[in-house]
Amino acid sequence: MTRQGGPVENASGLGDAFSAQDHVFSKKELLDVGYVPDPSHIVARNEEIRRLATALNPAITGDDPSNVFLYGKTGTGKSLCARYTTNRIVAAASENDVTVGRVIVDCSQENTETRAVRATARGLNDPEETDVTVPESGYGRSRYYSLLWEVLDDRFDVAFVVLDEIDCLDGTDFLMQLSRATEAKKLRHCSVGIVGISNKIKYRDRLEERVKSSLQERELVFTPYDREALREIVRSRLDAFDSGVLSDDAVSECASLAAEEHGDARKAINLLRHTGELAANEGADTITADHVREARTLAERDRVRALLAGATAQQKAALLSVVSLALVEKTRTFKTAEVYAAYEDICADAGLETLSKRRVHDLLREWEFLEVLEIERTGDGRARGSYLQHRLLEDPSVVRSVFDQSDRFAGVGFTSGTVTTTWSNI
Ligand SMILES: Nc1ncnc2c1ncn2[C@@H]1O[C@H](COP(=O)(O)OP(=O)(O)OP(=O)(O)O)[C@@H](O)[C@H]1O
Ligand SMILES: [Mg+2]
CATH class of the missing domain: 3.40.50.300 (P-loop containing nucleotide triphosphate hydrolases)
Incomplete structure (x- = not known):
């Protein structure tokens, strides 16, 4: 049914957002969180x-x-x-x-x-x-x-x-x-x-x-599912899609990404649903591995955005120091001294007061609690004793892109890239 002249019809750029039909899903409910698959679809x-x-x-x-x-x-x-x-x-x-x-x-x-x-x-x-x-x-x-x-x-x-x-x-x-x-x-x-x-x-x-x-x-x-089992689980929901829409590459990519993240079937199925929605919005006829990767990035960005929305400027600065290091150094794990040096630069760049090492450590622990970071004490040979390692669990470029959409931190980074602070063992 169409009604002429309503506000929706006048809005531009909404495309097919309000149409009931797409060429992607036939039984989307198979991908609902609470859906209980029929026994022949319980895999592994x-x-x-x-x-x-x-x-x-x-x-x-x-x-x-x-x-x-x-x-x-x-x-x-x-x-x-x-x-x-x-x-x-x-x-x-x-x-x-x-x-x-x-x-x-x-x-x-x-x-x-x-x-x-x-x-x-x-x-x-x-x-x-x-x-x-x-x-x-x-x-x-x-x-x-x-x-x-x-x-x-x-x-x-x-x-x-x-x-x-x-x-x-x-x-x-x-x-x-x-x-x-x-x-x-x-x-x-x-x-x-x-x-x-x-x-x-x-x-x-x-x-x-x-x-x-x-x-x-x-x-x-x-035990967590391996890639093969996840592939079967994803395939078992094939009926959610119109026939021929979901490519084998997309199934494999979904399984691979979920296998990297602790072998969680719920993640694999959620990713499949997001991917389908993305493809449907684009009006695509097939779902490709690219759609899967794009959906994962969008989902991660949403998650990071939600986390950052609830964070203070100092919490953000602490996280941004690890993220900036990860982007420059092309690794994900850093010692406290490196993180703090980056943090000092970032505060200077963003016009923020610099907090003590201990306070920054507390802020990093908060990100650890939210599973954005992992902090572990480790050894570095007898002479130097143990120290803390900070490992970024999120994709740094995704987090950076969300920072770049915020007023205070857009374009903020650290300048030196070299670590001068020598303390450790906090
Ligand atoms: N072997 C499987 N075959 C098909 N679908 C599966 C399989 N294992 C899990 N799933 C689907 O993955 C989702 C998560 O499974 P389930 O809720 O049983 O996990 P869980 O181990 O109880 O997780 P949690 O500890 O978070 O509660 C559900 O949608 C479920 O239908
Ligand atoms: Mg459960």
Whole structure:
């Protein structure tokens, strides 16, 4: 439908931005963050799924499943495999006339014991079946526990409680209560299997002995995907695009870039979506490796822009010193002395007060916290002791281009390129 004379029609240079059709996507939702691929599209995780299923499958005959904890870096398919495997077991049990329940609790949201119990009870309840209502607020923790036990015994032979991002949960009391519910006679009939998920590999070290002893959990570690697996994962979303649009080169480039960045499938899929959007905006008929690289640069630039928007002038000067060094020296790693010398030049150039070495160190630590830098203490032979190495994690030319769009720092750099300061060991 077209309407004449509206403001959009009069705006120039908007191209096809408001048209519904493009020649790139056919099912863009396959690239949504929350999209759960169908099982035939889960790639390179057969072994993990098999081991998880082995731990949980006693539930199919109504027996006690093991507790399992899944560890691994972000984007390695932990949540996906947990969701898929528990789904399959619920379905297989039902064919056996065994009722298995499953709830997924996002502990980054439900991060206190009370919230977690309430979310578990609400997620597993069906008021029509149990005549129990689990209110969203107003009850104390023990009341929510009573409701949870009542719902579990009423509805299920076995229930899986999947605690995603479990490291965000305060304390371990919920784990204790769940794992001891049968022993403590809170549950008469239903048994509970806990599936904990975390990208903090050291989470287990935080658990007290008494918790470990009552969980007796098995552990599964998800390693980062390699380039080949990422290529398969990207290819598995091919149906998101009109046929023939996504070139093999683009698939390989997407996989290579994501493999460089810790083998994260989420990054690969996000990059694919951004690339498709870019190509669609250009009105392109095929997606090339160039589109992928361009999309990555745009995404990085957006991320850097957002980080810089929240930074003070001094924070920016500290970062710019590392970035300028990286551009001049063509390497990414620098000692404190080099960074500080560059920082002094940059402050002079930008008309900023020069802060002490220690303050600048604190500012650099803030960039480290934001994962823009990595700071490590290292050795340089016995005579000179250890010193700090600052490694830039972002592409320096991308960061520089964002600085060049800002008033104060456009064109600001350091002049000497040679390091005169000799102190170290801060
Ligand atoms: N093996 C795979 N095959 C197909 N798609 C995958 C695979 N692994 C992950 N994905 C997709 O990548 C994205 C990230 O996966 P998932 O959410 O399972 O990662 P995660 O390990 O739980 O990460 P986080 O620790 O950040 O929560 C999801 O969109 C998921 O569908
Ligand atoms: Mg996850």
